Amino acid sequence: LSEKTSSSRRKPLRPAAASAGRPHARPSTIKDVARAAGVSAGTVSRVTSNNPTVQPHVRAQVLAAIKRLGYRPNAIAQSMRTAETKLIGCLVADLSNPLYSAIFKSAEAVLAAAGYTLLIASTEDNIEREVQLVEAFARRRVDGLMGVMSTETDPRLLQALEEANIPLLLMEREIDLNADGIATDHIGGMRQATDHLIALGHRRIALITGPITTRSGRDRVAGYRAAHEAASLAIDETLLRCESLATTFAFTETQRLLSMAAPPTAIIAGGNLMLAGVLRALNLLGRAVPRDVSVLSSGETELAELAAPPVTVIRWDLAAFGREAASLMLSRLQNPDGEPRKMVIPCELILRKSCAPPAK
Amino acid sequence: LSEKTSSSRRKPLRPAAASAGRPHARPSTIKDVARAAGVSAGTVSRVTSNNPTVQPHVRAQVLAAIKRLGYRPNAIAQSMRTAETKLIGCLVADLSNPLYSAIFKSAEAVLAAAGYTLLIASTEDNIEREVQLVEAFARRRVDGLMGVMSTETDPRLLQALEEANIPLLLMEREIDLNADGIATDHIGGMRQATDHLIALGHRRIALITGPITTRSGRDRVAGYRAAHEAASLAIDETLLRCESLATTFAFTETQRLLSMAAPPTAIIAGGNLMLAGVLRALNLLGRAVPRDVSVLSSGETELAELAAPPVTVIRWDLAAFGREAASLMLSRLQNPDGEPRKMVIPCELILRKSCAPPAK
DNA sequence: CTGTTAGCGCATTCAG
DNA sequence: CTGAATGCGCTAACAG
Secondary structure (H helix, E strand, C coil): CCCCHHHCCCCCCCCCCCCCCCCCCCCCCHHHHHHHHCCCHHHHHHHHCCCCCCCHHHHHHHHHHHHHHCCCCCHHHHHHHHCCCCEEEEEECCCCCHHHHHHHHHHHHHHHHCCCEEEEEECCCCHHHHHHHHHHHHHCCCCEEEECCCCCCCHHHHHHHHHHCCCEEEECCCCCCCCEEEEECHHHHHHHHHHHHHHCCCCCEEEEECCCCCHHHHHHHHHHHHHHHHCCCCCCHHHEEECCCCHHHHHHHHHHHHCCCCCCCEEEEECCCHHHHHHHHHHHHCCCCCCCCEEEEECCCHHHHHCCCCCEEEECCHHHHHHHHHHHHHHHHHCCCCCCCEEEECCEEECCCCCCCCCC | CCCCCCCCCCCCCCCCCCCCCCCCCCCCCHHHHHHHHCCCHHHHHHHHCCCCCCCHHHHHHHHHHHHHHCCCCCHHHHHHHHCCCCEEEEEECCCCCHHHHHHHHHHHHHHHHCCCEEEEEECCCCHHHHHHHHHHHHHCCCCEEEECCCCCCCHHHHHHHHHHCCCEEEECCCCCCCCEEEEECHHHHHHHHHHHHHHCCCCCEEEEECCCCCHHHHHHHHHHHHHHHHCCCCCCHHHEEECCCCHHHHHHHHHHHHCCCCCCCEEEEECCCHHHHHHHHHHHHCCCCCCCCEEEEECCCHHHHHCCCCCEEEEECHHHHHHHHHHHHHHHHHCCCCCCCEEEECEEEECCCCCCCCCC
């Protein structure tokens, strides 16, 4: 006699009563509808999939039954048959970063219109969690995978991505994986920004940004270097602080930079979360912007716009980023064997009051 | 030799170390594993579900085959059998609102640990889209539904929610639907805020917030009224602007308020996005804070912290909100027939420099 | 045009 | 302890 209470699955004993009403009513199935409409399940399926080869009056009957029973095709069963889930797995380093959430929001709008739903998970830049998520998404048989990975090099992630064998769209990252890619033109943006500061007369410009083992960090540094090179200016490497995109990192590095024997006259926050850290440090040290030090930030935020003084920023179109990302994914889904495509979103420099010629 | 390169798929550079090398390789199934391990499918299933009634050496064989084939249980098929998807549908009015994204981020952490994945969709406060999403989630057979609905009253949404017949967790909303609920204590928060302004001597305090047809708007107004009542102060109803939580609404209403014959001496931004609108309007009109007008905002943001002057805010713990929401959902999933539970997240007032006694 | 049939991949009886 | 059989709900191929 079985005593396994752990698997006491409730059986719907009721013989498919037509009306719902009761809590936990078993959702009606295609068979229920077929029976109610006096047709076969196949015909119901033809109706729900808008197959035109159905007599109008039959279709009407079926539709009526569907409505009466509140029938909703079971997407799970559909996926089982069609081997399509209409699900896109999304990996975000930090969902609460407004840059990322804005991107996914606009991507979602495009993908939803095409019948796709987003599975979103925040990875906290934790590689193990990321690997687990890739595997979980693979088990769920998502049709596509997109996101900002925490690393471009860790073999565990690369292997997980490769074994998942799912159409992949890399955002702000570059991995040799036969994947589509979309990225902000951080090279161009940082180039413009640095040019601007150099033109103002700055010769000691600090850059705080993420590690050069990710494309966005690498590109920002590249733009910074290119500007110096174009102006035939040597770079003091101690002014480059490329370790993390965290607010706290910007906070501590700003303090360190300003306590140098020869401190920078301008600081670039190379990441949208970092401006807050820079400004906090400046407040703490009692330095005025731009009198004591000029400040420039990558990524438009309300803080940059409404700070006192308003902060000059490198700006790009987040909604466009999300839309283009979604389009790339859609065309990949349509044509899984096409060549990988890369896309770049341009940047512009928004001049405000936080940058001025350095004090003499 | 044909030049039709339409299917010129790049082959993996490496000869695919672990798994089947062919691109688009059909994911291996439980049968493949069974065959490879020389056992039956049932036994493989017992291994993957950690059923202890399997001989150690058989288990080892199976595990080896699983690894060799890169087998991943198909979650779709599992869902089909178990009638559980381990999916939670999430509806957000605006995913790019940092308050919401922070909440879902922390909820995700808790739910993921329990094996659940979030389906997230942004509704843009569009009821039709919301209804469609509820139906889409229902078709996908999500195990639970949570989110911030755009309305508490629209019959289309209420009906969709009721017919979906899915465990429901309402955030910042109150609908008579046998659902669990979690909300911020906006009554208490706004009460403290208003008390503070009254104590400073303000008698004309404006409140800009969302409509009272949603719980958060209603509660904020309630707290505001309670404070006035406690101080035996009459309320000028023209100082209440309760229509929308949008930044632009705050912007235009601030301008209107300040052009009144008897303008307010303090303005409360009753929504975290609204502070930017208020400050923009103040900048535009050249009013100084707090000399010309005191400003107070509901919801901590970097802008509030780093604005000049820093803005006094009503703050609450977003991570706790998300965690508690997740816990409510989990216990509901465990016990679908339990009584609905309600939870409230407390608020505190963070005093900064944006509030001062009104000018004489 | 419509009914019937046959799985999709898996977990879970039920035998042995 | 393990294999075989069953069916979750659906779509597509095939008859009629």
